[in-house]
Amino acid sequence: MTxxxxxxxxxxxxxxxxxxxxxxxxxxxxxxxxxxxxxPAGPAMAVHGVIQLTANASRAWLSRxxxxxxxxxxxxxxxxxxxxxxLLFNYAPNAATVSLLIGLMPLLVWMPKHWFQLxxxxxxxxxxxxxxxxxxxxxxGVSGPLIDIFFVRSHMDRRQVEATKAMIQxxxxxxxxxxxxxxxLALSAGEWAMVLLAAPFAMLGTQTGTxxxxxxxxxxxxxxxxxIVTGIGVFxxxxxxxxLTR
Numbered sequence: 035m036t037x038x039x040x041x042x043x044x045x046x047x048x049x050x051x052x053x054x055x056x057x058x059x060x061x062x063x064x065x066x067x068x069x070x071x072x073x074p075a076g077p078a079m080a081v082h083g084v085i086q087l088t089a090n091a092s093r094a095w096l097s098r099x100x101x102x103x104x105x106x107x108x109x110x111x112x113x114x115x116x117x118x119x120x121l122l123f124n125y126a127p128n129a130a131t132v133s134l135l136i137g138l139m140p141l142l143v144w145m146p147k148h149w150f151q152l153x154x155x156x157x158x159x160x161x162x163x164x165x166x167x168x169x170x171x172x173x174x175g176v177s178g179p180l181i182d183i184f185f186v187r188s189h190m191d192r193r194q195v196e197a198t199k200a201m202i203q204x205x206x207x208x209x210x211x212x213x214x215x216x217x218x219l220a221l222s223a224g225e226w227a228m229v230l231l232a233a234p235f236a237m238l239g240t241q242t243g244t245x246x247x248x249x250x251x252x253x254x255x256x257x258x259x260x261x262i263v264t265g266i267g268v269f270x271x272x273x274x275x276x277x278l279t280r
Contacts, residue, residue, distance in 0.1 A: 039072060040228040048235040051089045053262075055243015062086055063136060063266045066175045075127040076217025081229050082175050083211040085236050090203040092237040093244075097197035102190065105160050109202045112164020113171075117209050120172055127173065130277035135174035137271025140264045142179035154184040154198070164202070171206040172213050179263070 046068050054061030065085060069078035094101065154160050163184040170177040181202065185195050211218065221229075 040231075043068070043072070043228060044232045044235055047085055047232040048239040051085075051236040051239025052243040052246070053239075054089060055093075055240040056246050060262045060266060061089075061239075061243075062176045062178070063263070063270070066132070066136070067266075067270070070129050070132065073221075074217070075129050075132060076214050077221050079127055079172075079175055080211055080214040080218035081221070083207040083214065084229055085233065086176075087204060087207040087211065088233040089236040089240045090200045090207065092240050093200040094197060094204050097193060097200065100191065100193040100197035101201050102155075102194055102198045105154050105198050106201050106205065108157055108160035109154075109164030109167075110205050112161040112166070113168030113202075113206050113209055115161075116165050116169035117172055117213055120169065120213070125173060130274050132174050133270045133274030133277060135170070136176065137267050137269075137274055139170075139174070139176070139179055140267030142183060143260050143263050145183075150183045150186055152184045152186065154188045155190070159184060164206075167202070168206050168209065171203075172210050175210075177206070 046065060050061035050065040050068075052061065053064065062082070066078065066082050069082050072078075073081060152159050152163070154163055163181060167177040167181045167184075170180055181199055185199065188195065190198070
């Protein structure tokens with residue numbers, strides 16, 4: 035990684051963490067695209083996991099008193115099961131597969147909420163959420179909209195929802211890093227040094243984005259989130275089709 039690319043990487047980490055602090059998964063999607071440009075798919079997933087782990091851990095720590103640990107424990111069971119299944123099938127990512135999976139994901143933000151009868155407070159639903167979101171996190175890098183649908187009917191306090199979601203993301207990205215550890219070791223010490231240098235900027239961007247979030251109305255937040263995530267999804271889908279047909 036050259037000094038120019040490294041500096042650009044740090045800037046992208048800050049901007050995408052800020053975007054995630056405001057709109058949720060949007061920043062993670064943009065960051066993953068940038069990483070897929072400069073790294074092969076496996077190492078890109080590992081680096082993405084480190085940055086996302088840092089950003090989510092900072093959110094989880096700031097709201098740690100509101101985490102519902104029972105739900106986190108059940109979802110962790112699902113995430114580890116998903117990782118085991120992917121290992122069993124010897125899953126290896128490629129840019130085309132990742133792009134298509136992410137390209138289809140924004141469909142979830144347009145589905146009416148009343149379609150879902152899911153509740154993360156129910157043990158079986160929490161395990162299923164961990165299994166589905168964990169599998170998607172490891173296979174495609176992100177799973178924000180999928181996790182959301184399990185909290186629609188949970189009747190939990192807003193702070194509990196955000197804190198619990200942040201914590202399960204910490205778990206999922208930690209397991210993703212372990213899953214791609216072999217690919218991560220292929221990176222040079224200099225590249226990992228740049229990743230570690232960028233990690234604090236992920237926390238700074240998250241905190242900045244959170245302050246911006248508090249200034250948005252609920253209506254503006256939902257509208258901007260849908261269109262930003264959809265626009266990114268369309269780009270990913272077209273990229274995936276191009277890579278498959280190239």
